[in-house]
Amino acid sequence: MKEYQAVILRLTGHTREDEDALTDLLNERSRGGWDPTMMTPDPYRLTIIFARASQPER
Numbered sequence: 001m002k003e004y005q006a007v008i009l010r011l012t013g014h015t016r017e018d019e020d021a022l023t024d025l026l027n028e029r030s031r032g033g034w035d036p037t038m039m040t041p042d043p044y045r046l047t048i049i050f051a052r053a054s055q056p057e058r
Helices: 015-031
Strands: 002-010 035-041 045-053
Touching: 002 015, 015 035, 015 045
Parallel strands: none
Antiparallel strands: 002 045, 035 045
16 A cells, blocks of 8 residues: 655745755655655646555554
8 A cells, every 4th residue: 555745845936946945855755765656837836746655554
């Protein structure tokens, strides 16, 4: 089974700042085992859906 997480990143319109924010977000989620599965662009925000295998409940 998988679990999902949606993240909305607000874009500033400044390319360097937006690149840094997206890089930080992707690196942070990757360390937690999350993989990006879908991105939906918008002029003002980027919605990213992450997925990972869920941990079995004990």
